Amino acid sequence: MTTPSVRRPGPASSRTTPPEGAAAPVATGPDPRHTTERMMDFQGCFGCGADAADGLRVAHRDVTGHEVRTEFTVREAHQGAPGLAHGGLLATAMDETLGSVAWHLGKRCVTGRLETDYLAPVPVGGVLHLRGWCTGVHGRKVYVEGEGRIGGPDGPVAIRAAGLFVEVPEEHFTRDRTAEARPAAAGAEG
Numbered sequence: 001m002t003t004p005s006v007r008r009p010g011p012a013s014s015r016t017t018p019p020e021g022a023a024a025p026v027a028t029g030p031d032p033r034h035t036t037e038r039m040m041d042f043q044g045c046f047g048c049g050a051d052a053a054d055g056l057r058v059a060h061r062d063v064t065g066h067e068v069r070t071e072f073t074v075r076e077a078h079q080g081a082p083g084l085a086h087g088g089l090l091a092t093a094m095d096e097t098l099g100s101v102a103w104h105l106g107k108r109c110v111t112g113r114l115e116t117d118y119l120a121p122v123p124v125g126g127v128l129h130l131r132g133w134c135t136g137v138h139g140r141k142v143y144v145e146g147e148g149r150i151g152g153p154d155g156p157v158a159i160r161a162a163g164l165f166v167e168v169p170e171e172h173f174t175r176d177r178t179a180e181a182r183p184a185a186a187g188a189e190g
């Protein structure tokens, strides 16, 4: 009996694939004008901040052109099933990596969409070697793909992802949103 082959296309859907006419990425490095005072030296980021106690502390390793490499060391606090990384946290590590690609293109971006495929479990104590690269830029939209490997930078692929990052004005990060987070008043129309 033959085993049917399983087709595993990349995760990119029509919403994370650059449209026709998209521009090739130009890596300029992060634009310092895009970092507000609040963000400058901010170490509270759950993805990479040193002050986020149970954060992922994704380590940014190097940038070549529009490709970014990071590492995520999976600790006990990151477990889903015993001894294995929680899938949502792996997606967060990927979000951190892909987001960094967009910022290294000099774009002030937030995640609009993130798609992930999980190919192999990632054990606690292991290091996930992540890589992200840009596939195109269209208006405010930055298209990014990535993969995470275990057992070394050339080891087997454990996770793949595709994301859409959207450029936002500075006001996105400076606006006071406390009122928006409060529950709506009783009887208010939703």
Ligand SMILES: CCCCCCCCCCCCCC(=O)SCCNC(=O)CCNC(=O)[C@H](O)C(C)(C)COP(=O)(O)OP(=O)(O)OC[C@H]1O[C@@H](n2cnc3c(N)ncnc32)[C@H](O)[C@@H]1OP(=O)(O)O
Residues within 6 Å of the ligand: 015, 030, 031, 032, 035, 047, 095, 096, 097, 098, 099, 100, 103, 109, 110, 111, 112, 113, 139, 140, 141, 164, 166, 167, 168
């Ligand atoms: C020195 C500094 C270094 C710093 C390094 C930092 C590393 C950082 C790493 C951090 C990593 C962590 C990062 C984080 O965690 S970021 C935090 C998580 N993300 C957010 O909170 C974002 C929340 N969403 C929004 O604010 C808005 O919805 C945005 C801004 C995204 C768009 O609302 P806005 O009203 O502004 O614009 P628009 O609605 O006209 O959309 C514009 C265009 O985009 C298209 N579109 C939008 N959404 C989607 C979608 N889901 N699928 C497909 N397409 C989508 C849309 O069709 C349109 O296309 P077109 O009609 O123009 O063709």
